[in-house]
Amino acid sequence: MKQICDFRQCTGCGLCAARCPKQCIYMRAGHLGHVYPFINQTKCIDCGLCKKGCPSLHEPEHQRPLSAYAAWSKDSDDYKSSTSGGAASVFTQWVLKNGGVVYGCTVLPGVKISHVRIDNTKGAYRLKGSKYVQSSIMEVLPNIRQDVKSGLKVLFIGTPCEVAAVKGMFRYHPDNLILVDIICHGVPSNKWLADYINKYLKIDIGKVTSVKFRTTNAYQLCVYDNDRLLYQSGNLWQHRYEDLYMDTFIDAFTNRDSCFNCHYACPERISDITIGDFWGLGKETNDCYIPEHKYGVSCILPITERGMALLDEVKEHLNIYERPVQEAVNGNDQLRHPKAMDWRIRLFRHLCGFLSVGFAYRFVMADKIAKNMIKKLIKR
Numbered sequence: 494m495k496q497i498c499d500f501r502q503c504t505g506c507g508l509c510a511a512r513c514p515k516q517c518i519y520m521r522a523g524h525l526g527h528v529y530p531f532i533n534q535t536k537c538i539d540c541g542l543c544k545k546g547c548p549s550l551h552e553p554e555h556q557r558p559l560s561a562y563a564a565w566s567k568d569s570d571d572y573k574s575s576t577s578g579g580a581a582s583v584f585t586q587w588v589l590k591n592g593g594v595v596y597g598c599t600v601l602p603g604v605k606i607s608h609v610r611i612d613n614t615k616g617a618y619r620l621k622g623s624k625y626v627q628s629s630i631m632e633v634l635p636n637i638r639q640d641v642k643s644g645l646k647v648l649f650i651g652t653p654c655e656v657a658a659v660k661g662m663f664r665y666h667p668d669n670l671i672l673v674d675i676i677c678h679g680v681p682s683n684k685w686l687a688d689y690i691n692k693y694l695k696i697d698i699g700k701v702t703s704v705k706f707r708t709t710n711a712y713q714l715c716v717y718d719n720d721r722l723l724y725q726s727g728n729l730w731q732h733r734y735e736d737l738y739m740d741t742f743i744d745a746f747t748n749r750d751s752c753f754n755c756h757y758a759c760p761e762r763i764s765d766i767t768i769g770d771f772w773g774l775g776k777e778t779n780d781c782y783i784p785e786h787k788y789g790v791s792c793i794l795p796i797t798e799r800g801m802a803l804l805d806e807v808k809e810h811l812n813i814y815e816r817p818v819q820e821a822v823n824g825n826d827q828l829r830h831p832k833a834m835d836w837r838i839r840l841f842r843h844l845c846g847f848l849s850v851g852f853a854y855r856f857v858m859a860d861k862i863a864k865n866m867i868k869k870l871i872k873r
Contacts, residue, residue, distance in 0.1 A: 495532065501750040502549040503529055506658035507631025509543035518543060520631065525845060526684025527627070527749050548657035549751070555761035558794035559801055561821040563771045563783060564813040565790050576623045576707040577770045578791030580811070581650055584673060584766075587807045589614045593646030596637055598628040604687040604698045608633045608651065610640075620650070625706040625742050627680035627749070630655050638662045641670050652677040653757030656764045671803055674762065676769030676792070676827050679748035679755075681741065685850070689738045690716055693851065694724050706739075709788060714739050734862045737851050745832045746841050746854060753838075755831035760822045765800030768793055773824020774816070783814050792821050 497509050505528045510518040517536035520528040566572040566579030575582050585595045595611045597620035608630045640647050646669050649659050653674040691698045705715040712729035726736035741747045771792035795801040822828045837857045844853035
């Protein structure tokens with residue numbers, strides 16, 4: 494086996510490596526730090542298990558949402574410490590309190606972004622907050638399979654392509670496995686984040702214990718050594734073109750190739766529940782009956798009866814209001830189509846073959862950066 498799937502379609506989920514009986518597939522960083530599978534040809538026995546499970550070759554079944562809800566946590570502390578209304582946190586707490594386990598994304602020391610297994614409510618805080626970077630799930634896939642087989646209730650929260658990888662571990666969707674996907678803008682690589690902190694910010698990543706990408710009502714990169722703040726960018730919308738990581742993320746310049754051809758950026762979903770920010774709330778129908786929600790509001794889209802059952806269980810912990818499905822879809826581009834790779838992104842990615850990310854970005858965006866500087870000077 495020389496290649497599993499077209500690299501432009503590969504999501505980097507690592508399912509192929511997790512399924513390989515000879516452990517001859519390893520993930521290696523490629524363009525912009527994104528990981529891709531490579532095969533040790535001397536060990537490969539051509540069994541084909543890697544291709545049989547590859548989500549890029551075998552797309553999971555999609556379903557239209559059953560309904561749509563705007564919601565946020567009733568627990569004020571939980572709500573304020575969450576970044577999109579706290580729906581994921583409410584789901585997590587319920588599963589853990591009912592004897593289940595949760596797999597979600599966290600930031601490990603040394604700026605390693607990975608999914609981890611949480612089996613108690615004390616550890617749930619590790620999963621809180623948005624992470625604008627790709628997480629590694631390869632290490633936990635065997636654990637998810639074992640937990641499901643043992644009969645535990647398992648909740649997995651991740652991007653749609655990560656959910657597709659988890660589904661690929663099973664012939665049929667087990668009743669005790671609940672899959673929640675996050676409305677995804679696209680993912681930069683873990684390597685690019687680590688390189689940015691280390692090389693651009695001049696921070697020793699060995700001292701970094703956590704990274705945040707959003708604070709209360711602000712998109713900003715924060716780097717911590719335990720409770721000590723090592724770096725904090727300005728609010729992205731008020732300080733545009735001042736933080737290279739956040740700028741390249743929001744402009745989708747550092748996304749995976751597969752993000753521009755995403756099979757999952759559409760109204761039909763592959764999980765049990767889809768969650769994210771409820772952009773466009775009130776634009777389709779009147780929302781004057783919904784109380785103020787100054788710390789954000791979650792969009793909750795139950796897709797399956799399993800997902801609806803979980804939502805019914807946690808409703809008492811949410812301020813929740815039913816909304817038209819189309820309102821949620823119309824308010825979020827990633828529920829309609831993937832980000833298009835325009836000429837700026839194409840040129841940037843070409844230049845990154847021989848220039849630094851910073852130089853390539855500033856060159857491609859020179860006109861917009863200049864306009865932004867002029868606006869600031871005029872305001873003064």
